[in-house]
Amino acid sequence: MVRRNLILGHRGVPYERDFKEIAKKVSQLNPAITVISLPALLKAFLPEQHWLSPTLTVVLQKTFHLQVMRGPVLRNGAIGKFRQQALFRRHGISTPPALPFSFGMPLDPAIFGDFVLLKPGDLNKTSKGVGIFLFRRQRLSLLRDLDLPATHPLRLHPQDYIAQRFVDTGPFPCHYRVQMLFDQPLYCWRQTLNEQRPPLDAPDHIIESAVVASQGGERRFALCADDDVLKLAVDVHRALPDVPSLGVDIVRDQVTGRLHVLECNAGGNTWHFSSEMGATCRAKLGGYLACPEAEADARGRLALIGQFGAFDRAAEVLAKKTVELAS
Known part of the structure; x- marks a missing residue:
């Protein structure tokens, strides 16, 4: 069994819970993939033994502070x-x-x-x-x-x-x-x-x-x-x-x-399951003005996730990409 690494760089709080859940689902789909989910702007260092395995890095913004020692880096960035x-x-x-x-x-x-x-x-x-x-x-x-x-x-x-x-x-x-x-x-x-x-x-x-x-x-x-x-x-x-x-x-x-x-x-700022920018949409999807704002937001988030099984889909495509591209 070939061990591989998937590094997920996200935009930090409040995205962290989403990517922890997705990381868990990736590991369940393919136990040979080690998933590390971290804020893209975190100045982190991974131990040398981590880089012994083929690695794929996926980042939802252009700036990423972790020094990647091997494998491709796929990242977001604004396009004019x-x-x-x-x-x-x-x-x-x-x-x-x-x-x-x-x-x-x-x-x-x-x-x-x-x-x-x-x-x-x-x-x-x-x-x-x-x-x-x-x-x-x-x-x-x-x-x-x-x-x-x-x-x-x-x-x-x-x-x-x-x-x-x-x-x-x-x-x-x-x-x-x-x-x-x-x-x-x-x-x-x-x-x-x-x-x-x-x-x-x-x-x-x-x-x-x-x-x-x-x-x-x-x-x-x-x-x-x-x-x-x-x-x-x-x-x-x-x-x-x-x-x-x-x-x-x-x-x-x-x-x-x-x-x-x-x-x-x-640019990577459209992850509206949790983004501040997506709060209006989540609240309206979650019950409009008929329930408290926090509850409406939570309901709307679940509606977005549940529409196509978003986090299951995300885990599947990330596991597939890791197998295909990690090096």
Whole structure:
């Protein structure tokens, strides 16, 4: 029996309980694998005898302080919008066309359609629905900075914005999130804005001031398992096979039904079984406002884990990767 090591680097409290449970399941599946789960930023040292066995290291963030003496290290790290776009296109994955924004930029109607989203290039802002605007393409092509209020984010920081083709997901904006660990979907939810966006034949000033991002206001969550959504998320993993954790955001065109990938969220901060960022989702999944917040959060966490048997899936794929890749 070949002994192997699996080192799991996570983001610390409150992720620790999740990865201890997953580590235990890996050891049960394959007793020949020694699993070490530790915070990625912990300055730890493993004894020399540990490194006598083939090792695989999997880290859910870019920075990892443990000095790895052998074996591959697979880790997360943020990937910029345009690099993501190029990767998706190279692998035949549909994604809305996007370009760096500038006032007066020409926008091909065949590529950008009738409506264009303006969104910050900073993925931390777009994940919260901050500073996202919808414009008619024809108006945007003629837009000058002086046409906007002096305090408008687009006028203040135009260099921070990108122009992206608008995918109409319906009168209540929505998108899917699939949490991947390598090629395994761990959960899938559909997030829908409670506020109805204006009709697309509304005047410019109404459209441009509307909330059009599904994460831009009060919203509801529902677990879902659309086969085509899950398959597309697996395709995204295949484009980034060495990135352990991906939070894949997908939209469906309400007219054509076609799916498009918005982001792959490769930074590693999408482990919403326990993350602070995922607390809103967990609480809403766990009972909305009908029970105390702590109880709702706990119920929501169990719902996410239970949807596909997330921690069992995680253990299976980690044990498989360790056997395949440890060296």
